[in-house]
């Protein structure tokens with residue numbers, strides 16, 4: 001009887017410990033950097049641009065690290081036609097598609113950094129302002145800025161810290177597709 005109780009106690013402690021372990025394993029986002037592993041095996045000629053965009057985001061934020069080919073949080077694809085877009089499955093996870101035709105008109109690094117911005121929680125903001133990354137193609141083909149503004153960067157940092165503006169609790173983190181950020185440039189007439 002005694003030994004049976006001992007076993008039960010041991011089992012209970014083990015279960016409680018496991019439960020406790022799960023709780024502790026969820027780090028406080030503010031104190032631990034989150035690693036986002038991106039995969040460039042399908043990125044073709046854009047693999048180097050992906051690495052540059054990852055460095056931009058790593059430098060602009062304080063609590064996340066985009067790291068190459070350590071996993072598949074983010075898969076990056078080279079496509080031809082159909083338009084560049086991002087497909088976010090959850091904050092920090094999804095797929096980015098870079099259209100070679102658009103990359104011949106717009107800065108490939110700006111496209112890459114912008115589309116990764118969607119994966120990191122940012123919406124489009126088509127106001128034509130080149131100092132914003134999420135203005136995308138609305139700033140024209142002459143805009144080559146690949147850097148998020150300080151406001152865009154701090155919003156990403158806040159999202160990954162779990163800090164959200166009141167009333168915005170679901171925005172920026174859910175499953176969403178972001179197409180059509182880079183309008184086709186019309187060929188000159190004549």
Ligand SMILES: [Zn+2]
Pocket residue numbers: 114115118123124136178179180181
């Ligand atoms: Zn976009």
